[in-house]
Every structure is written in structure tokens, then in C-alpha cells.
Amino acid sequence: MKNKLLIFLMVIILGVVLAACNSNDDVSSENDNQATNGEESGDENQQEKSPSDEEITPITVNQNISADSVISSTGPNGEEAVPATTLELTVEDIEKIREGNYKAAIVMHYAGNDWSTAQIDGLETAFEKMGIEVVAVTDAQFKPEKQASDIETVLAQDPDIIVSIPTDVVSTASAYQKAAKQGVELVFMDNVPDGMQHGEDYVSVVSADNYGNGIAAAEIMGEQLNGEGKIGVVYHDADFFVTAQRVEAFEKTISEEYPNIEIVDRGGISDPEDGLDVASAMLTSNPDLDGIFGVWDVPSEGILAAARTAGREDIVITTIDLGANVALNIAQGGPIKGLGAQLPYVQGTSEAILAGYALLGKDTPPYVAVPSLKVTQDNLLESWEMVYNSSAPQEIIDAVDAAE
Template identity: 65%
Template sequence: MKKTLLLFITVLLGAFLALAGCGNQNAGSGEEETEQKAAEIPDSGALTISEDIPSGTTILSKGPNGEEAISAKTLNLSEEDIAKVKEGNYKAAIVMHYAGNDWSKAQIDGLEAAFKRMGIEVIAVTDGQFKAEKQVSDIETVLAKDPDIIVSIPVDPVSTAEAYKKAAAAGVKLVFMDNAPQGLVAGKDYVSVVSADNYGNGVEAAEIMAAQLEEKGKIGVVFHDADFFVTRQRTEAFEKTIKEKYPNIEIIARSGITDPNTGEKIASAMLTKNPDLDGIFAVWDVPAEGVLSAARTAGREDLVITTIDLGTNVALDIAQGGIVKGLGAQLPYDQGIAEAILAGHALLGKETPPYVAVPSLNVTQENILESWKMVYHTDAPDVIQQAAQ
């Protein structure tokens, strides 16, 4: 998939072309905007996710089969563990549903950095382009390379299941991002599922919406009309929080997307049918970009947009004090580290929890630069830093 969004910044900053979304590795007017190098993982001490992530945060999400979440903050590989893993000369493959947006790139970066520390060779990184048949083919290709580990996120939990079962039967340690294929059993067929606290991030998006609307108004919801566990949790959390905590905010419009690049079309129709809308929640940042474009076209600079995921384009609008007022952010780099740690535990024969989650993060204009650094382990691109000032 391709997503191109033309954003005009202020005269002070000049014109800025930001390419984001599925299938696009570079966001910004040049590679320097998104190719800033993430901080290196320390080459000594235990391997953990970032110590800057607050401890004690309650994880609100449950796993694909209703499992209670274990916080990724509790995971670690000791130096002794790492030395033992290195002795195995293991190989890993990363099989993505798509690999072209900021979230996916950060996941891959975190995995590669952690595997490097563990002495594990990454032999393949694939992009399923959000097509189940492409991902099944990718798994077959990867299995021919004889990996010890596959870290993956299934495009579709049903149609990809047999391919993952084949990998499990071959003795490959499977660690999943966000969702598990249908029919596979934790501890038997796969190591664990690692996710962001998607329910918690949905709650964060609802709280920001309520605060911006002063707890009253009419809103719409752009949800993911697919059997995708994590996006369903986000929408459920957003809507439940609004309905239960904010009775004077009414959800009057709901529209589903299957292709994230149709966000603008969906939002335009929603705004035309409901000109009295005060806000719209979009289930992640790529469709939120479409909502943003539709709002601008409709002259609705007063609309409040909230979403999930700190992509470049929504981050820029937040930094400028634009229509996107805030979001719940995942921490994909640290999620990648957590996945690698669990793979290490499995290689060492250690018991692993079936579901692990990384805490949620509330992002607004006030903390946009700090949030970017926490999410991506690098400073925000210059254009976002300038906009925030």
C-alpha cells in the first residue's frame, strides 16, 4: 500500500512533503527526516526495554484468548543468558504484515538491535503488503532459510494459520506481534504474543477527545472493519470510555475501513452527512491522516481528531497545534526488544507468559518531543522540532 499526504507547514518552516503509511519507508522531505539513527542498546548489562518507560502502569489490554497481560517491564535477559544464547549461533527472520510505516520500522529496528546484542543473525525481513497470500509466500520462503526464530504479525489470523503451523512443526520458535493465528496454542505452537496496551491507548485517545471537547459534543468513529484483534480493542476502549465516563458526548456516526488509505473518503462522507460533528476518532494514524485531509477540505479546522500511533504526519499536526489534538502511542521499538527477549527465553528453555504488553503513552502538543524520543529512541525530525517551537 502507498500513502502520500501533502502537508503545507507555516511560512517559517516552508513546504514539507511527508510520505507515510503502508509501503513508504521515508517520511519527510528527505531521508534525513526519518532515518535518524535510534540510540544503541547498551552492550553490557541485562537486556530490557527502556528504563524511561514508567513502572507500575496498569495494563488494560487482555490477550487474544482473554489472557491477563504481563508487563514488558518485567522481562529481561541477564548477561549470562545472553552469553548462552550467543553460543547457539541462532538465526531469526522477521515476517511483517507490512513494513513501510513508522510503527513497523521501529519494531524492526528494536528487534534487529536486540538480536545483534544477543548474537542472533537476522536472515530475512519481509513485507506482506497487508496481503495474506503474500505473507504465506513469505513464510514459505523464510522457512527455506532454516531459521530458529520467526517474529511475525499475521495479516489474517485464519488464512495464514496453516503456514505458521508448518513453521511450528519444523521446530521454529514463533513470537507474535499483537495477534496469534487461529488454532495455535501458546507454549506449544508459539512462544508468546507481545502487544502494546491497545485498550489503554484507546482510553488515552478518548480522554484527550473529552478534554478537548470540554466533555460535551457529537463525535464520529472511523474503525477497522476487519477481524484484527488489536484494532478492535482500540475502538472498543475508546467507545466504552466515552459512553461510560462522558454522557454528554454522543457518538452519532460510525464508519468502517478495510483499506487505511480510504480514510479521507470515509471521513468526507461522514462530515457531509453530519455537519454538526465536533470530533472524529480514527483507529490509527494512517486513516487519521485521511480524516485530517477531509477536515481541511471541508473547512473544519475546528474539528478535534484523536487517534492511535505516533506517525510522522499526525505528530507534525499535533506539534503545530493543528486539528489532531493527541493520541495514544504504542512503543514499537521497545515492543521489538520485548519480542527478542522472549525468543531468547524460549531458546534457553525458559517458561514464557502467553501475553505480554508494553504500557500505553498519552501524547499531546505539550509532550510531543519527549514522546517521540520515547517511542522511537531518537530525537524527532527537525521539522517536528521546529513546529513544536
């Protein structure tokens, strides 16, 4: 009897164990199914967030730019400036452009500075939103013959759009004319090749307010020198419309607004790296110089190096373009006291919008300008965000904090 009772209890216990195991298997299977379903659901969600399905929003320039900003520049042919802040592609515009599967190329005169990097970034970001493929980005290294070759190479890729800044308006003109005859929509940065007509050969030209930036650099120089002193000017020795505007505005402002500041020496550069040699010669001939203006940031880095070699850390340097190296020197309270800044990211966005106008058959203005920005140590970090659409490098932020 005891043996029968023992066997009966063992059977019951075994049944309970088996039931529990089956229950665990069911739960495990259910969890596995849930995980699988979750992965599938995740894949579906991921597909819903693919670039082609992202919500389309209008493309405009930086809305933090004041609509009341004064633009002092005129276009290469004396055209009145249309503010870049007026440009916009609507959702409907973008949808139509995306249907075309268009291609674009960016043909630069020089891509070795922060200005060019920001221009290209603004263009590529806007083109991506428009569904336009960028098939080439070229760097002519300031050589007209290379830029003409770059255009030929790009044309073989059959782009619908070329955005470019001519290295030389005369020697590159035939290459751009060839592109126009092939039906390519041409949008220019800063300058227009000789003989080309708005509305026939090209869409528009977009520039910073370079005259306004020259005024800003002169005002900073005048303020730093308290309206008195001797200065030198390092200019661009080339047929380049925008750099000529900067120098004209700087020198005119100094002459009219600061009559006790005398421009005693001028030296031209043909290459961005010439700033060091030109400034060194200037300081040797004029050891009592109080300041030097550099036509843009890269040659101004050479001016800074020349001043240091000459033991002239007290000299005042002003320039155009907010490059990382000059920005760091401003942040540190060095000889570079300030500059007139272009807004290259905004300029790139504007050029892309105008290319979109052309693809849609919309009218385009002959000359569009982006306002100038006066930059000193006091507004350096905010200015960087405006110029590059991003925060300043940590090294610059730290230098500004240390100077406060």
C-alpha cells in the same frame, strides 16, 4: 701554508655536514618506525573493539517506563498481561545464545509506517546484541495470501526464530502451523493465529496496551470538546484483535465518562488509505461533526485531509500511534489534538528477549504488554523519545518551539 689551512678547514666543515645528515636520517627512520608501530597498535586496538569482542551487557526494555504503569488490555484469549518491564536477558544468557549462531526472520503484516519501522529497529538491535542474524524482513502489505507466501519463502532460509504479526488469524494459520512443526520458535506481535496454543505452537504474544490507548484517545477527545458534541468513529473493518480493542475502549470511555458526547456515525476501513474516503462521506452526511476518532495514524492522515477539503480545520481528531505526520500536526496545533501511543521499539526489544528465552528453554508468559502513553502537544517531544528511542525530527522540534 694558507692552502693547507684552507683544505683542513674544508675537511672539518664537510665532516660536520655529513654528521648532521646522518643524524637527520636516523631521526626520520625513528619517526617512520614510530608511525608504523602506531599504525600496528591502532590495528590491534581496532581488533579489540570488533563487535564480537564488545562488552556484553544485559538486555532490558526501556527503564524509563514506570513500573507502576497500569495495563488495561488482556490477551487474545483473555490472558492477564505480564508487564514488558519484567523481561531481561542476563550477560550469561546472551553468552549462551551467541554460541548457537541462530538465525531469525521478521514477517510483518505491513511495513509502511513508523510503528513497523520502530518495531523492526528494536528487534534488529536486540538480535545483534544476541549474535542472532536476521536473514529476512518481509512486508505482506496487509494481504494474507502474500503473508502466507512470505512465510514459505522465509522457511526456505531455515530460521530458528520467526517474529510476526498475522494479517488474518484464520487464513494465515496453516502457514504458521507449518513453521511451528518445523521447530521454529514463533513470537507474535499483537495477535495469535487460530488454533495455535501457547507453549506448544508459539512462544508468546507481545502487544501494546491497546485498550489503554483507546482510553487515552477518548479522554483527549472529551477534554478538547469540554464534554459535549457529536463525533464519528473510523474503525478497522477486519478481524484484528488489537484494533478492535482500541475502538471498544474508545467508545466505552466516551459513553461512560462523557455522556454528552454522542457518536453519530461510524465508518470502517479495510485498507490504511481508506481513511480519506470514509471521513469525506462522514463529513458530507454530518457537516456539524465536532470530532472524529481514527483507529490509527495512517487512516487518520486521510481524516485530516478530508477535514481540510471540507473546510473543517476546527474539527478535533484523536487517534492511536505517534507517526511523524500526525506528530507534526499535533506540534503545529492542528486538528489532531492528541493520541494514545504504542511503544513499538520497546515492543520489538521485548519480542527479541522472549525469543531468547525460548532458545534457552526458559518458561515464557502467554501474553506480554507494553504500557500505553497519552500524547498531546505538551509532552510531544518527550513522548517521541520514549516511543522511538531517539530525538524527534528537527521539523517537529521547531514546530513545538514555534507554538510555545
